[in-house]
Amino acid sequence: MATEPARLELLSALARKVLWLSSWTIHHANHIRPSADGLKVGGHQASSASLATIMSALYFSVLRPQDRVAVKPHASPVFHAIQYLFGRQTRDKLENFRGFKGAQSYPSRTKDTDDVDFSTGSVGLGVAQTLFSSLVQDYVKAHGWMKDRPEGRMIALVGDAEMDEGNIFEALLEGWKHGLRNTWWVVDYNRQSLDAVVREGLWEKFESMFRNFGWDVVIVKYGRLMRAAFAEPGGEALKRWIDACPNAMYAALCFQGGAAFRKHLRDEIGDQGAVSQLIERRSDDELLALMSNLGGHDMASMIEAFESIDHDRPVCFIAYTIKGIGLPFQGHKDNHAGLMTVTQMEKWRTAQNIRPGHEWEKFEGLSQEPAALEAFLADLPFNRDNQRRLSSPVIDVPERLSFKPSPQMSTQQGFGLVLNELARGDTALASRIVTASPDVTVSTNLGAWVNRRGLFARAGKADLFRSEKIPSTFNWDFSPKGQHIELGIAEMNLFILMSALGLSHAINGERLLPIATLYDPFIERGLDALNYACYQDARFMVAATPSGITLAPEGGAHQSIATPLIGMAQDGLASFEPAFVDELAVIMGWGFQHMQHEAGEGGSVYLRLSTRTLDQPQRMMTPDLQKGITDGAYWLREPGENCEAVIAYTGAVAPEAIEAIGLIGESRRDVGLLAITSADRLHSGWTAARQMRRHRRGPAHLSHIEKLLAPLPRDCGIVTVIDGHPAALGWLGSVRGHRVEALGVEHFGQTGTINDLYRHHGIDANAIIDAAESLTAGAPVRHRKMAV
Numbered sequence: 126m127a128t129e130p131a132r133l134e135l136l137s138a139l140a141r142k143v144l145w146l147s148s149w150t151i152h153h154a155n156h157i158r159p160s161a162d163g164l165k166v167g168g169h170q171a172s173s174a175s176l177a178t179i180m181s182a183l184y185f186s187v188l189r190p191q192d193r194v195a196v197k198p199h200a201s202p203v204f205h206a207i208q209y210l211f212g213r214q215t216r217d218k219l220e221n222f223r224g225f226k227g228a229q230s231y232p233s234r235t236k237d238t239d240d241v242d243f244s245t246g247s248v249g250l251g252v253a254q255t256l257f258s259s260l261v262q263d264y265v266k267a268h269g270w271m272k273d274r275p276e277g278r279m280i281a282l283v284g285d286a287e288m289d290e291g292n293i294f295e296a297l298l299e300g301w302k303h304g305l306r307n308t309w310w311v312v313d314y315n316r317q318s319l320d321a322v323v324r325e326g327l328w329e330k331f332e333s334m335f336r337n338f339g340w341d342v343v344i345v346k347y348g349r350l351m352r353a354a355f356a357e358p359g360g361e362a363l364k365r366w367i368d369a370c371p372n373a374m375y376a377a378l379c380f381q382g383g384a385a386f387r388k389h390l391r392d393e394i395g396d397q398g399a400v401s402q403l404i405e406r407r408s409d410d411e412l413l414a415l416m417s418n419l420g421g422h423d424m425a426s427m428i429e430a431f432e433s434i435d436h437d438r439p440v441c442f443i444a445y446t447i448k449g450i451g452l453p454f455q456g457h458k459d460n461h462a463g464l465m466t467v468t469q470m471e472k473w474r475t476a477q478n479i480r481p482g483h484e485w486e487k488f489e490g491l492s493q494e495p496a497a498l499e500a501f502l503a504d505l506p507f508n509r510d511n512q513r514r515l516s517s518p519v520i521d522v523p524e525r526l527s528f529k530p531s532p533q534m535s536t537q538q539g540f541g542l543v544l545n546e547l548a549r550g551d552t553a554l555a556s557r558i559v560t561a562s563p564d565v566t567v568s569t570n571l572g573a574w575v576n577r578r579g580l581f582a583r584a585g586k587a588d589l590f591r592s593e594k595i596p597s598t599f600n601w602d603f604s605p606k607g608q609h610i611e612l613g614i615a616e617m618n619l620f621i622l623m624s625a626l627g628l629s630h631a632i633n634g635e636r637l638l639p640i641a642t643l644y645d646p647f648i649e650r651g652l653d654a655l656n657y658a659c660y661q662d663a664r665f666m667v668a669a670t671p672s673g674i675t676l677a678p679e680g681g682a683h684q685s686i687a688t689p690l691i692g693m694a695q696d697g698l699a700s701f702e703p704a705f706v707d708e709l710a711v712i713m714g715w716g717f718q719h720m721q722h723e724a725g726e727g728g729s730v731y732l733r734l735s736t737r738t739l740d741q742p743q744r745m746m747t748p749d750l751q752k753g754i755t756d757g758a759y760w761l762r763e764p765g766e767n768c769e770a771v772i773a774y775t776g777a778v779a780p781e782a783i784e785a786i787g788l789i790g791e792s793r794r795d796v797g798l799l800a801i802t803s804a805d806r807l808h809s810g811w812t813a814a815r816q817m818r819r820h821r822r823g824p825a826h827l828s829h830i831e832k833l834l835a836p837l838p839r840d841c842g843i844v845t846v847i848d849g850h851p852a853a854l855g856w857l858g859s860v861r862g863h864r865v866e867a868l869g870v871e872h873f874g875q876t877g878t879i880n881d882l883y884r885h886h887g888i889d890a891n892a893i894i895d896a897a898e899s900l901t902a903g904a905p906v907r908h909r910k911m912a913v
């Protein structure tokens with residue numbers, strides 16, 4: 126579909142305005158806004174300029190309200206400028222770009238107030254997020270929840286060097302497996318990264334790779350001026366020269382300008398009649414305009430490329446661009462952090478017809494009527510719909526999640542049992558749960574859930590073993606109604622999928638309650654994706670198992686030491702490590718609610734689970750106990766007034782703590798046993814209470830851990846023990862000034878039995894007793910645990 130000339134002109138004018146506003150935003154932050162610390166705000170000018178035309182084509186012409194976009198981090202100023210023209214970004218925030226509460230340097234769903242679909246900043250993640258968001262849209266549709274909402278296209282604006290990030294390739298493979306649709310990736314092929322010029326011929330590698338994964342590839346290399354010139358006599362020779370020119374040389378010539386291009390063309394093509402005339406007919410400025418008219422800077426070519434797509438197959442557009450186009454440092458290899466000087470900006474301002482003091486005016490310097498431009502913007506389909514951030518009602522969570530009890534269980538087993546019980550039932554909660562696992566579905570105990578709820582695929586596929594009547598524990602039919610998404614072994618994919626599923630309420634207007642399972646140590650493999658999922662406030666539950674050194678017989682290579690600290694430090698993630706299954710059931714119920722609370726109150730949930738089978742307590746789940754469990758701790762053995770020692774344990778080492786307390790109790794009368802289900806919740810509660818007191822916000826109140834430790838005499842010692850880094854609990858002594866011996870694991874990889882390893886790392890009963898003894902006066906503890 127051809128776009129009429131007047132519209133094209135208007136779109137190009139808006140693209141120039143976007144480039145101006147984005148550059149002015151950065152300029153303002155550096156040269157006009159007083160900066161107390163005198164620090165310059167980094168560049169992004171060059172990196173943004175690359176995309177001004179492409180993004181203007183998208184936002185001012187191609188996008189529909191249901192489309193979602195991940196904008197490459199450094200195109201943030203362009204994004205904010207477009208939002209400003211739409212009336213969704215304030216001048217105040219642009220003037221305060223990168224300042225406290227100003228527009229963010231990288232588009233942020235949670236911190237920016239304009240219409241950011243996906244937070245980006247860590248390159249690669251936003252790209253893959255669009256792919257997984259499209260799969261999630263398919264999931265919602267297949268389950269009959271799209272209603273009459275049209276399908277959106279998930280679009281990523283991708284830097285060419287961003288394509289180096291491995292997580293993009295992992296996602297591509299996964300997308301292929303799931304029959305990806307409705308996904309567009311637009312590669313800003315400026316052939317520059319931060320440090321370097323990219324390798325020659327990279328586009329060919331991209332092209333064959335994308336085609337290999339079933340994508341269409343559209344290469345937008347030449348703008349209209351170029352194409353017209355190629356049709357002139359001698360045009361073919363010019364095209365050959367352009368195609369053969371190395372990336373670095375082309376960039377350097379763009380920086381140097383028309384005269385430099387002319388010299389090179391003359392030197393290299395020689396006097397060849399037609400082509401020489403083609404070149405000589407043009408002034409230096411015209412020649413530069415021609416040579417820098419790459420596809421990605423040509424409105425007509427970009428619109429044509431986007432509008433040529435009439436199917437839902439995934440498409441990769443490779444749009445040739447020049448980094449920093451239109452700015453004095455265009456094409457310069459050092460331009461990544463390039464900033465325009467005041468003089469350069471002044472010159473450019475004049476060239477743009479922008480009067481001093483009118484720099485922020487939306488349509489200043491444009492020849493079109495402001496009223497017409499305003500009306501054009503207001504009437505765009507993308508801008509007409511004010512409700513791009515959707516919502517979805519809260520799903521009821523039953524008062525108590527049940528499970529089939531057994532006297533001895535591990536938390537991993539318990540997790541499977543709770544899900545199995547949910548799968549058997551018919552609750553709204555169960556219907557909205559969607560599970561995923563990177564090839565560890567069975568070994569993390571999701572098998573029973575999947576047996577009942579099935580695997581998701583857009584097209585049904587029966588389990589061949591079942592249809593062939595070969596006995597198997599698992600019947601795994603794929604169907605559009607399935608509720609488990611099978612993933613290959615890539616933890617980045619797992620967490621990016623969680624991020625996409627966990628935003629479904631806001632993106633698709635349909636709430637999902639996603640659960641990921643993986644081995645605990647591999648949280649570290651997917652950590653950046655997990656961090657960004659939390660950063661954009663996606664809501665999900667992670668069950669990580671097995672964990673620690675307790676997986677002993679499975680070998681040293683799968684031990685996790687740092688994850689309790691990750692759980693504590695990760696913003697937006699409430700972390701738990703229960704010892705017993707009744708605790709876990711309470712935490713999961715709390716978790717499903719927490720995942721649905723408003724922004725700022727709710728978040729995601731991490732369960733650090735174990736394969737160690739423990740004797741389960743036979744007890745009533747009272748409201749007090751329930752509250753203690755979700756607040757992070759409760760007394761398993763209440764301390765008396767003269768308590769000498771407390772053992773505070775977390776997770777699978779419960780039997781050692783219980784045994785030690787029994788043995789110590791024989792020579793120390795008053796000892797307490799503190800069960801810690803969440804060091805994270807305890808610590809954050811403590812921090813929040815201190816801050817409230819310090820700033821006198823609201824009535825002074827004590828946090829849960831302060832209340833728990835309040836009755837302990839000052840000289841009571843606390844031994845903490847966890848199968849993880851001891852620092853996770855070591856802080857307990859600071860709460861009320863008690864001495865602490867923090868036991869835990871600090872070294873990786875030794876294999877053995879649980880007893881061997883607990884002894885080796887000093888988290889067995891004897892180590893706990895020794896630690897308690899070192900903290901308390903009196904005779905040595907008489908009884909020790911016998912060597913096993």
Ligand SMILES: Cc1ncc(C[n+]2csc(CCOP(=O)(O)OP(=O)(O)O)c2C)c(N)n1
Pocket residue numbers: 172173175198199246247248283284285286287288313315317318319448461
């Ligand atoms: C995971 C990660 N590593 C490093 C960076 C720092 N970084 C930001 S942009 C960039 C290079 C970008 O090059 P390209 O994708 O080609 O974008 P361009 O600036 O050329 O548009 C780098 C290394 C980052 N943001 N994220």
Ligand SMILES: [Mg+2]
Pocket residue numbers: 284285286313314315316317318
């Ligand atoms: Mg680049």
